[in-house]
Amino acid sequence: MRTIDDLDVSGKRVLVRADLNVPLQDGAITDDGRIRASLPTIGRLRERGAKVIVCAHLGRPKGEVRPEFSLAPVAARLGELLGATVRFAADVVGDSARDAAAGLADGEVALLENLRFEAGETSKDDAERGAFADRLAALAELYVGDGFGAVHRKHASVYDVPERLPHAAGGLIATEVEVLKRLTEDVARPYAVVLGGSKVSDKLGVIENLLGKADRILIGGGMVFTFLKAQGHEVGKSLLEEDQLDTVRGYLRRAEESGVEFVLPADIVAATAFAADADHGVVSADAIPADRLGLDIGPESGKLFAERLADAATVFWNGPMGVFEMEPYSHGTRAVAQALAGSGAFTVVGGGDSAAAVRQLGFEESGFSHISTGGGASLEYLEGKTLPGLQALED
Ligand SMILES: Nc1ncnc2c1ncn2[C@@H]1O[C@H](COP(=O)(O)OP(=O)(O)OP(=O)(O)O)[C@@H](O)[C@H]1O
């Protein structure tokens, strides 16, 4: 892959695809890790006299303009961190974006509005995606892919634009790939993978491949309930992927046959509603009441997970163990972070919310070998899949 130092960027308009998908609460950014991670590449391009046009997505607004998903707060934070004005375009490829791009002086930065306000960005239809990519590419002369967290998406800004412009990989992608490669080569064993979070349908499939690689797979977060149900337990109102039950039963069977250990929670913190002040309590994992939903793994599970991680030489962790944003449901995530912090194992934490959780719960980043900006992206990388955003930069 070419790097930005291989491109002659001076005086040129450079479109940078970053992953600025940060957690927001009431319009305020609760963790700016992904914005910080984008700074070295943007900074390097500015130093070299580029006119930098940053594009990114926030959440999943599904092709509609939804103000709660605006990147405006991200533009403000990016400006603060850069110590420079960031022109914010109120649209993605419209008049505002064209004006912002055209008005940049060398070394200046603009941020376009949320790419996913445009249906073309995520379209599965090549022609629709391509038409949007044409308009995006027209804003710039060069393209830099730096949004590692989104490289697993075959989206216009990730996959199609680099087909249309001379391109290179930014520093973040290069660093992430370098570290994650270590997990695909000679991994020190036992190798444990901890999976949680809420993007259950996205991430269940990853297990298929991990069964041939990891020694232990620990399941927490929203994924737990599809496993518990597959084992014949009721899960109340918890997150459930009904259509994945057979697949999960297959995973459990194959794990047993191949000697991979699945570690499932023994207890669950179940609440009457998805709220911090809802009535909640610890229940056995096989006895979740019908009117409750599981929002964290319980204290026994926290201990069990810590114990199953204690002798691991390599650990990859994606997805919080519970709804850590609300204090009553943060303890499972804290238990796993505690077990890994400074453990001496090679520990990689991946994902926007997972990394945010570690920081918000007060753990030092230095306690982990690597904190990746990619959740789904790093999982798919570990699966050995061809990632559209990396493939596009290699061509
Ligand atoms: N039991 C649960 N029910 C509902 N949501 C849950 C549960 N456990 C965890 N979560 C939520 O999962 C979210 C994070 O999931 P996600 O899969 O997006 O992880 P991630 O680290 O951000 O990875 P990625 O970068 O791929 O998005 C958190 O906001 C958390 O509140």
Ligand SMILES: O=C(O)[C@H](O)COP(=O)(O)O
């Ligand atoms: O949070 C992430 O994992 C990336 O920003 C990608 O977001 P997505 O899962 O909505 O495509």
